[in-house]
Amino acid sequence: MTIESMISDMAAAAKSASREMAACSTLQKNTALLKLADLLRDNASLIQQENARDVDAARKAGLSPAMIDRLTIKDGTMQSMMGGLREVAALDDPVGATVRTWRRPNGLEVSRVRIPLGVIGMIYESRPNVTVDAAALCLKSGNAVILRGGSEALYSNQVLAGLISRALQEAGLPARAAQVVPVADRSAVTTLLQQEEWIDLIIPRGGEGLIRFVVENSRIPVLKHYKGVCHIYVDADADIEMAERICMNAKVQRPGVCNAMETLLVHQKAAPVFLPRVAEKLQAAGVALRGCEQTLRILPQIASATEADWPAEYLDLILAVRVVSDMDEAMAHIAAYGSDHTDAIITQNYDNARRFVKTVNSSVVLVNASTRFNDGGQLGLGAEIGISTTKLHAFGPMGLDELTTTKFVVLGDGQIRE
């Protein structure tokens, strides 16, 4: 069987399985998720044994320690996969939820009702736990899913795929509702991206290179997230102590993630007091600061920012700092250099808070809170399959609802159109 025919067979089988998934009961889906948690527990040593084959190969291939760390299924990874499955089982089923109902003058009763999207293609890199986490969300939302993890995680993903299919079957659901692409060949990805007849949505997760490759080669709609250049604007009327605490959290707690702060904008009135205080703490935590000309007048010891710093996503302990003359200049900076991801204002001023929230159209806009809250779990979506920075379909963290669409249900008693 060629890779092309294998992939199109998988896609067609997924479409057929998706019809069963769309019609099955919440109980069946939850049973499958809980059974899978049990299967993971009972097969932990088998899973870690297969994972060790991937890890050995990765070591021999000279992959970086960070990549090997992401690839390794530790005991904690096992616990978090099982915990995730139980959490997703406990979430409300989005399918069948009526979003809105209204009556027309002619008596027609119209509703918008959530239905699954159909078949979702997940394309991701090394972490094998994504196989379980993503499958859980896709299945709970009534979709079928085709998973394509990193080639370096092939053995790990295959053993997980077998257990997922077994859990589905034991719950009376189609085994092919979740399938893992069983070959490492990259042409499998390009072929997958051409199955627009069967696949409804592609979600890539990984570095910018992977995402650009997917976008350029896909005939299927893609929900994507390029980068997070997140700003905090400290207003003239900010509570300085609060601003300090939030900036530290947004920059230092986990600098390598997309919702970490990359640029700090400070009102010129707040700068003389706030900047020396926050700089001291940030520097003590190992953050390298790069400032605009005005910042350098207050913090002469830091590096000078260049034009390349403003659109940069460092994902590291580096922070660009700019002093602005007012909030409009801050918002213009965000519009020019931001990535529509996450932007916050720290202020006690009612008008400024309102106007910032109204004007800044990023996927998450915050007042007096850390940018690190742009996360499905933190915002109460239950779990997330990713964060979208494209405005179509979903914007911001994507939970179960974002893996569905709505159909119109129209109930009548003989109405015809005049």
Add this chain to the structure above:
Amino acid sequence: MTIESMISDMAAAAKSASREMAACSTLQKNTALLKLADLLRDNASLIQQENARDVDAARKAGLSPAMIDRLTIKDGTMQSMMGGLREVAALDDPVGATVRTWRRPNGLEVSRVRIPLGVIGMIYESRPNVTVDAAALCLKSGNAVILRGGSEALYSNQVLAGLISRALQEAGLPARAAQVVPVADRSAVTTLLQQEEWIDLIIPRGGEGLIRFVVENSRIPVLKHYKGVCHIYVDADADIEMAERICMNAKVQRPGVCNAMETLLVHQKAAPVFLPRVAEKLQAAGVALRGCEQTLRILPQIASATEADWPAEYLDLILAVRVVSDMDEAMAHIAAYGSDHTDAIITQNYDNARRFVKTVNSSVVLVNASTRFNDGGQLGLGAEIGISTTKLHAFGPMGLDELTTTKFVVLGDGQIRE
């Protein structure tokens, strides 16, 4: 100026105008729409004069009478454009509407708030009234729009574009929030479809050829509608008189539109009584019937359906008819041959109505009502910019809400992530 640089200049100007549109007041947008209605009234003779140039050229080029009819701005077209503008002005502004608000345990207050998509590219064929109708919906929803009508309507669209920009300016809004591509060259379309940096969404309206061209050449997300193969299933427990009335309406009232019935499915128990009655009425209205084997046993005088009839969108006074042994066979037929557009069941049976509505995942699913109700106006969306048969972002008729997305607004008092 080359076409490429002209189009990218238009797109960049639209992006910049879209920021002003996103922040402007409802009053300003309504003022612009009402001013435009007045400008159309005051400039009716100029508009019809420019339109006559297009119509003359079309006649000389030998365009079909149907195409010339669509191209002509009659007095009724003028009235309908003006009426449409006043209706859209009267609709609620979707921008700023809070879709949902909730509180997190840590006190964060999270909302999902509607914001405009940004810049919309409309690509359509001959009808110049689409220029005004589509601009009205895009502007009311706070977007900027680039309009690319058929080359045969160039003079008409240009004069309308001038009036739209004047109305915008008189309301204090950016003139370039609505722009018409001023050249007939097709490379303008391909260039437009590459402006992913500036344009957020492409909506093509027209024949399948145009839509396929747009989908294949666009780097920007496309909301599209290929075809409407709409079914009515007449159940064993249908009210025969109601079924007859609804089938007549769905097939005959306007056969050339996407929500007209193309295939009639009849339960074998209803067929012997229902088919002769409905066939008589349909044939009297000029409908040619094409039946399956079992249908032919009841209606021996009609043509025989072939496999090519089941997926056909006739857009004409032709109807495919199939007798099914039960509702499951009807639903399997719809799944195999339907286009996810509009499907209806006629029944008095509670279980069947519920199960049909639950199982059939078309954009509009109806019980005891005509398929012709798949229309934004008819379903109460106020007005529609098109019907989407793709599930991403919007599925079914698209009104003002579908021209927006939501951002998360998070209000806190100093929360940081632990």
